[in-house]
Amino acid sequence: MNLHEFQSKMLLSPRGVNVPEGQVASTKEEARDIAGNLKATGFAVKAQIQAGARGRAGGVRIVSSPEEVMAAAGDLLGRRLATEQTAPTGHLVSRVLVEAAVRPQQSLYLSLFVAPSTAEIVALAAAEGGDDIERRVLSGQARFEQLPLGTERSFDRSAAAGLGARLGLANGLIPSFVALLERLRQAFLELDATLIEINPLAVTAPGDFVAVDAKITIDDNALFRQPELLALREPSESDAIEIAVQNRNLNYVALDGDIGLVANGAGLGLATLDMVRVANGRPANFMDIRTTATSLDVAHGFALLLDNPAVRSVLVNVHGGGMQPCDTIADGLGIAMRRNKRTLPIVVRLAGNNAEYARFRFANFGCKVIDCPDMWTAVTRAVSAAQSGEGQP
Incomplete structure (x- = not known):
């Protein structure tokens, strides 16, 4: 969960971090x-x-x-x-x-994040901050310094002082920098954060460190024990759609392409997305139908694709399992198409439990689908349909 700047500062200030x-x-x-x-x-x-x-x-x-x-x-x-x-x-x-x-004497970059390979907190810092820090690092005009902060509650003050020295801080500023880093690490643990970023971190004339800008990301999986942070969630326009879809037993992420994707299983969904990209197609979304989804849930997901004016074809890649047979997805598509009069090329690849029965259900609903025998055929057919404008009004 990403927080706004003002929310991030509201959380950092009582934890001993100076903010304007x-x-x-x-x-x-x-x-x-x-x-x-x-x-x-x-x-x-x-x-x-x-x-x-x-x-x-x-x-x-x-x-x-x-x-x-x-x-x-x-x-x-x-x-x-x-x-x-x-x-x-x-x-x-x-x-x-x-x-x-704030009128800084020096502007630093400082962030704390969780290293994926070690699961420990790492501090990342640069002697010159600013909103173009990534570009300057890539061009060699600036460099990041790293300091692993471990996974335990203990804090290595001497290592933190060494980081301050590598940033070129004056000796008199290093104790304050060490104290700030310790407070940020404690805040990181208390808030169940995955990222705390301060950019720029200003050093003022009196020698104070001030968070001119701040960003905090909270681990969604920890929100059950952070009710006061959950209350800060303010979904963006796209987030609101994704959260609503999650309540329908679907995992959905909006993208900027023109091929609507539907799959049952995250792995199959990601493989489908990758194959569309390999075929020079542009996915409009990622959608994983959970095993607990009903046909009405599936219909809601299909309706999102049909209502999206950017979508020019829909690719359905389904392998029926014991808990999610193919006909549930077929019924969902049929319901959505009866409710929505928009016609699009619907390319399907069905395999596994009740695949043949799903084809029968398509026929009963009057759904005109392009049935393909394998994934690659379905992918290339959907990409071709989107690029040619087939079936567009």
Whole structure:
């Protein structure tokens, strides 16, 4: 679960991490009033969307008066902000964070994450932060320093001091840096986080470390023991669809292609997606039908594909098992097609339990499907149909 910047700072501040003074606003007048109450000579107005590179996209404005704050907030609120990390349509800005502007003497990058190979917490840091840190690292203009922080509760302060030294911090700043890293590690454990990222981490003239921007990702599998964090979940437009589909016993992820995919089993679904890409096709989604799904659940999933104007063909790759026979999927498709008058090429590959009966059910529903004997034939047929516009109105 990804948190907004203001939510991340709200969690880090009581855990001893310095953040700029500020509040979140949903109207331009509210933004102006927040700025008026801040004891600052400069202000940052920041669009609250769950995506990086906001600054380069115009989503972060540095201004010098409450009136300019109101103008900046008015320009951002209600618009869709597209960054390098969003779809071309961008994300709707419904809130802005108004903060006292920070004037750093030095800007660092610092993050904590779980290393997949060792399952331990690792600190990743760079001497120069900023929203273009990835580009600068790839081009050799900057480098990351790593420090494994282990899996236990103990904290190696001497190793943390060594990381600070490798970042070029002055000797007088290293004790504060070690303390900050220890607090972040403790927050990481308390919050069941998979990522805490501070970029930039400002070093101010008095020698304080301030989290100018912050991002936290929480482990979804731990939310059952984090009810206060679960209450912070604010699904995006695409997340809302995916969560609704999960309640229908389907695993669904929206993509940006034109071939709707349906499979029963995550492995078969991923293999289908990979094969579509190998055949130069563009998947519009990943969909895994769980063994507990009913035909009505399946119909809901098919309806998503039929309602998506970008989808130009649908590929159904099903291997019936003991708990999920092929005819359940066939019934779901039949129900969806009766409810939706849109006609698309429906390419199916059926095998396993009740495959023949599923074909009979297709006929009963009047579903005109393209029945293929194997996966590769079905994949290439679906890709061809999408690329040629076959069956399009």
